[in-house]
Amino acid sequence: MSVKVAIIMGSKSDLNVMQDAADVLKELGVDYEITVVSAHRTPERMFSYAKSAADRGLKVIIAGAGGAAHLPGMVASLTHLPVIGVPVKSSNSIDGWDSLLSILQMPNGIPVATVALNAAKNAGLLAAQILATADEYLAQNLINYKEDLKNKVEESAKQMKNEGYPSDFE
Template sequence: MHPLVGIIMGSISDWEYMKGAHEVLKDFGVPHEVKVVSAHRTPERMYEYARNARKRGIEVIIAGAGGAAHLPGMTASMTTLPVIGVPIPTKHLGGVDSLYSIVQMPAGIPVATVAIGNARNAALLAVRILSIKYSEYARKLEDYEKALKEKVDRMNEELRKEVENGI
């Protein structure tokens, strides 16, 4: 099956954070692709990617970028697909610069945004978007949420035992 989600990033150094999206999509069985598409160093590639993503079967784009973080917004300006921006932590400002760049898009150019460095949540949001059309992802999301609840239940049981034992 062709990729349903495109994961793009401005540099290979962003992979440290963006691989979380790949791992989540892999766990959910979502076909996806991963590419370096720099808004500044390869603007023609970014343009081509954004303009042709829908034609190639992509339904959601996850775009990670640090610093000026133009990739998510510029990609969103050239496609009607949902774009989820992942602010990448930066050396000097910790990713706040990236976050501000992504969330300050002008009216008419929406970009969904997740927490700094949290590509895993970007992938979960992509799966939720896909679950509208693909019921198998809705079922997998229900199982995922059940597992999260069970994990919290186990934590509470462990905590209860510690408190009761005076530890």
């Protein structure tokens, strides 16, 4: 097993959101690791984790955090690897806005790709797309995944028409 993607979160309570990234990576055949790394409660662990990530063979880091959401940006400041931030609407958040803005508003020079609130699945897909630029097998898995999405929409449209919903569009 050659782990390529790290999924980290500020608290185990974020796992219910971050599991979606793990699930889509597994579906696409991407090896990952997943753990808790708090920017505030375990800064030494965060420093060590981020600084050792590339040497351990990781290629992309997905970092989810709620509240002040410093984890993605702090990790991005410590590694050259791409970091994808997942703002998490947590129990102590201001309807998720604090998390979103904390991850989105990074200073120039420390980029963090940011997905929508609680959109860990999109973070997993983006990590896979980054890896697929150098992996034809994974690229084909992504093509198949998107084709399945398309087929599901087409099937839903047919079902609605068959159920009597009016539509002139074919």
